[in-house]
Amino acid sequence: MEEKVTVPATPAQESTPRPDEELLPPLVQDNITNEKFISAIIPDVKAGTSVVVCSKPGDPTTGGWPAQSADSANLPDTNNNYFVCSTFRPCDDGSFKVRKEQFVACYGLLLDDVGTKVPLDQLGDFLPSCLIETSPSNYQALILFKEPVTDLALLHSLLDALIAKGLCDPGATGPATRWARLPNGINGKEKYRDEKGEPFRCNLTQWNPERRYTPDEIIAGLRLELPEKKEVGSRRIADDVFTPQANENPVITALKNRGLYKTPLGSGKHDITCPWVQEHTDQLDNGAAYFEPDDVYPLGGFCCHHSHREQYHIKELLEYLGVPSSEARNKPVIRVVSGELHRVVDAAERELARGGNFYQYGGMIASVSTDPSTGNPSIAAIGMSALTRQLSVIAIWEKSTSGKGWTRCDPPTRHTSILYDSKHFQYLPPLAGVARQPYFRESDGGLVIEPGYDERSKMFGVFDPRQFSIPQELSFDAAQAALVLLEDLLVEFHFVSPADKSAALSAIFTAVVRPTLPHAPAFHVKAPSYGSGKSYLCELIGAFASPGSNAKVSYPKTSEEASKAILSLLLTNPAVIEFDDMDTDWIPHGIVLRTLTAENITDRILGYSKTATVSTRTLFLGSGNNVGPVRDLLRRVLTIQVDPRSSTPATIQYQGTPVEQVRKERGKYVAAVLTIIQAWRQCGAPKTEVESIVSFGGAWSDYCRQPLLWLGCPDPASTLLEQVKHDPDADALGCLMFEWRHRFGSAPTTVRKAVAAALDDEDLMDALREFPVEEKGFINRSKLGWVLKKNANRIVNGFEFQKAEADGRTAWRVVEVTKEKEA
Numbered sequence: 001m002e003e004k005v006t007v008p009a010t011p012a013q014e015s016t017p018r019p020d021e022e023l024l025p026p027l028v029q030d031n032i033t034n035e036k037f038i039s040a041i042i043p044d045v046k047a048g049t050s051v052v053v054c055s056k057p058g059d060p061t062t063g064g065w066p067a068q069s070a071d072s073a074n075l076p077d078t079n080n081n082y083f084v085c086s087t088f089r090p091c092d093d094g095s096f097k098v099r100k101e102q103f104v105a106c107y108g109l110l111l112d113d114v115g116t117k118v119p120l121d122q123l124g125d126f127l128p129s130c131l132i133e134t135s136p137s138n139y140q141a142l143i144l145f146k147e148p149v150t151d152l153a154l155l156h157s158l159l160d161a162l163i164a165k166g167l168c169d170p171g172a173t174g175p176a177t178r179w180a181r182l183p184n185g186i187n188g189k190e191k192y193r194d195e196k197g198e199p200f201r202c203n204l205t206q207w208n209p210e211r212r213y214t215p216d217e218i219i220a221g222l223r224l225e226l227p228e229k230k231e232v233g234s235r236r237i238a239d240d241v242f243t244p245q246a247n248e249n250p251v252i253t254a255l256k257n258r259g260l261y262k263t264p265l266g267s268g269k270h271d272i273t274c275p276w277v278q279e280h281t282d283q284l285d286n287g288a289a290y291f292e293p294d295d296v297y298p299l300g301g302f303c304c305h306h307s308h309r310e311q312y313h314i315k316e317l318l319e320y321l322g323v324p325s326s327e328a329r330n331k332p333v334i335r336v337v338s339g340e341l342h343r344v345v346d347a348a349e350r351e352l353a354r355g356g357n358f359y360q361y362g363g364m365i366a367s368v369s370t371d372p373s374t375g376n377p378s379i380a381a382i383g384m385s386a387l388t389r390q391l392s393v394i395a396i397w398e399k400s401t402s403g404k405g406w407t408r409c410d411p412p413t414r415h416t417s418i419l420y421d422s423k424h425f426q427y428l429p430p431l432a433g434v435a436r437q438p439y440f441r442e443s444d445g446g447l448v449i450e451p452g453y454d455e456r457s458k459m460f461g462v463f464d465p466r467q468f469s470i471p472q473e474l475s476f477d478a479a480q481a482a483l484v485l486l487e488d489l490l491v492e493f494h495f496v497s498p499a500d501k502s503a504a505l506s507a508i509f510t511a512v513v514r515p516t517l518p519h520a521p522a523f524h525v526k527a528p529s530y531g532s533g534k535s536y537l538c539e540l541i542g543a544f545a546s547p548g549s550n551a552k553v554s555y556p557k558t559s560e561e562a563s564k565a566i567l568s569l570l571l572t573n574p575a576v577i578e579f580d581d582m583d584t585d586w587i588p589h590g591i592v593l594r595t596l597t598a599e600n601i602t603d604r605i606l607g608y609s610k611t612a613t614v615s616t617r618t619l620f621l622g623s624g625n626n627v628g629p630v631r632d633l634l635r636r637v638l639t640i641q642v643d644p645r646s647s648t649p650a651t652i653q654y655q656g657t658p659v660e661q662v663r664k665e666r667g668k669y670v671a672a673v674l675t676i677i678q679a680w681r682q683c684g685a686p687k688t689e690v691e692s693i694v695s696f697g698g699a700w701s702d703y704c705r706q707p708l709l710w711l712g713c714p715d716p717a718s719t720l721l722e723q724v725k726h727d728p729d730a731d732a733l734g735c736l737m738f739e740w741r742h743r744f745g746s747a748p749t750t751v752r753k754a755v756a757a758a759l760d761d762e763d764l765m766d767a768l769r770e771f772p773v774e775e776k777g778f779i780n781r782s783k784l785g786w787v788l789k790k791n792a793n794r795i796v797n798g799f800e801f802q803k804a805e806a807d808g809r810t811a812w813r814v815v816e817v818t819k820e821k822e823a
Contacts, residue, residue: 051069055082061189082179086106109159115139118168128211134200274287290302333396345419359429359453397409469671491656507621511545519700523639575619585628586622635693683710748804
């Protein structure tokens with residue numbers, strides 16, 4: 001820590017007496033820059049936000065307040081330098097504006113004119129975090145929070161309390177957006193210039209950024225009194241825009257006050273004494289109930305089983321109790337106040353979040369919906385019309401009508417569209433995806449067995465935990481018993497090798513734990529002919545992922561088609577996407593590659609003028625006859641080969657119906673997978689020494705590979721490793737290198753010369769034709785150049801193509817790679 005030193009007053013300041021000098025602590029200076037000052041005040045600026053500053057030469061009262069990020073700002077000490085003790089999001093165009101709609105968090109309160117308008121002794125024993133002299137004997141004090149405050153209503157309450165205590169200028173506004181002076185700079189106002197015309201220089205007189213307070217400590221230390229919330233009937237008024245829902249239903253409160261309330265009956269129904277009990281036969285006090293409001297009965301309901309039931313309804317009950325219909329609805333009120341657009345939108349989002357049914361998902365507002373016929377949940381992005389309807393359900397909206405006060409209205413289109421088009425949300429909880437069975441939390445590996453929203457993983461579970469029973473005794477024997485249960489489902493599939501069966505088991509494991517895995521390979525079921533059980537195996541694997549069916553689509557033929565199709569499918573966070581009966585190989589479209597190795601993808605939503613970032617935690621399956629992954633997908637798609645060895649496999653008779661078994665007792669079979677994984681972990685998570693797979697060597701290996709190896713199964717990833725090692729493209733490239741080196745040695749050779757040489761070199765020509773470079777019977781030199789560029793420096797069989805130069809043109813040569821480089 002730098003040593004603090006006392007700073008003598010400058011000659012220009014000596015002539016100015018300091019009021020209450022005995023109360024002012026010694027002048028100290030840390031010799032810190034404005035940048036260090038800001039970093040100490042706001043040490044934890046979150047990604048995507050920034051501290052904003054403003055630097056103005058001369059008289060600061062002229063011109064506007066151009067805000068810029070503190071990260072890139074120039075703050076010369078010859079300028080008036082300001083900052084805001086809050087962080088902000090950038091606007092859509094990347095610029096910064098000190099507005100409430102861009103506000104993220106406030107780190108402290110500013111007291112201005114301390115020493116002049118606010119006497120120092122008025123602070124009592126309370127010590128601010130820092131003092132800066134901004135004009136002769138006039139200070140600004142910063143009171144820093146222990147934790148950033150994001151509640152604007154609380155900040156306004158604190159400011160109002162400071163003003164009421166006389167500790168702040170009554171004209172002060174915007175506790176989260178007030179400009180404060182930085183310690184290194186001037187006060188360029190003309191009235192503060194000295195005899196030589198030099199401006200007053202700001203001085204940091206007290207510097208204790210570690211001195212921070214909670215709002216309660218500030219209230220207690222300064223003896224503040226927060227303004228009381230006004231009461232209107234039983235409703236608390238928070239501010240001019242938002243009136244929260246009453247803590248207790250106003251009708252129930254009125255019934256209790258009248259002595260008519262008895263007891264709750266559940267589901268919003270309450271047993272009460274009928275106000276007209278004297279009209280009952282023998283004045284019996286029974287048979288009357290009040291029903292709380294819902295979507296069908298917005299004012300609630302009243303029913304009495306006695307003879308006057310047709311005479312008295314909810315309207316008469318409200319009139320008797322003196323409860324206005326606006327209060328009987330028991331909803332919060334949002335008022336459309338001119339000039340408060342951001343607060344209106346914030347109130348709408350806050351109430352939308354408070355209901356617990358809506359989330360932010362990839363920059364969209366979404367909810368979780370469940371198919372009533374299958375019980376399969378999915379994420380549903382809300383549209384503009386649906387959002388408007390929902391906002392009308394969750395709150396009462398009011399607008400000011402000239403001469404008539406406040407009247408009810410629909411949620412305004414302008415405010416609704418701003419909320420709908422938002423890219424960042426303050427109150428809606430983030431949703432990572434949907435889990436259709438108990439799942440492992442990625443952060444700590446804990447097994448989440450409770451449905452609903454999990455704040456730590458941001459997952460929403462839709463399942464009945466009673467259906468997924470895991471043995472209390474987790475041992476190797478318990479894991480073996482669970483494996484036998486799973487293997488019984490596969491006995492009639494004609495796997496080419498034991499490794500293929502193990503790969504199928506790994507696919508089942510992946511289906512169960514896919515919500516936990518940031519990355520996972522796709523699985524492709526390959527057979528020599530139709531009727532071999534490819535699609536049925538995919539259905540069986542998918543049954544472990546979801547109570548619903550796989551989302552079956554054709555494999556996209558173009559990259560554009562792939563981008564549209566895959567993004568639209570992932571928007572709903574499906575459990576499985578299956579490319580059924582593929583008639584082409586897995587073409588390595590860019591979005592397919594990203595989907596299998598990235599946690600999220602971002603693209604424009606088809607039919608909308610906005611982009612979405614969606615989770616890729618979906619299991620991808622494929623099936624086809626003699627087709628499979630190629631090129632970059634060889635290391636991303638694990639192939640499972642089946643072959644009944646029959647000329648008419650479609651006529652083979654099968655005894656079992658494993659898909660139907662799993663659909664019927666899905667909880668039992670999913671629990672078997674969870675049992676194996678938990679038992680492996682309980683036994684110390686022993687690792688079998690196997691070759692690593694770069695893309696899937698972490699969580700996927702721990703959940704879907706190592707537990708099977710522990711139980712003695714063949715390596716389920718062996719087919720993936722074989723694909724990588726025996727890449728047909730690599731074989732073709734190795735052949736081309738051999739023929740190229742045989743013809744040209746290691747001399748740099750242009751594409752033009754190579755094509756010409758191939759005309760009388762049949763072996764070289766055949767090697768070239770292994771690549772898509774032929775056009776109308778001739779080698780297209782541009783296509784060949786692209787192939788060489790794409791494969792430059794790729795090592796095959798100890799050789800590589802290297803870019804060179806010959807005759808002033810780009811050339812290529814094949815060189816032998818040293819062992820050190822190859823390693």
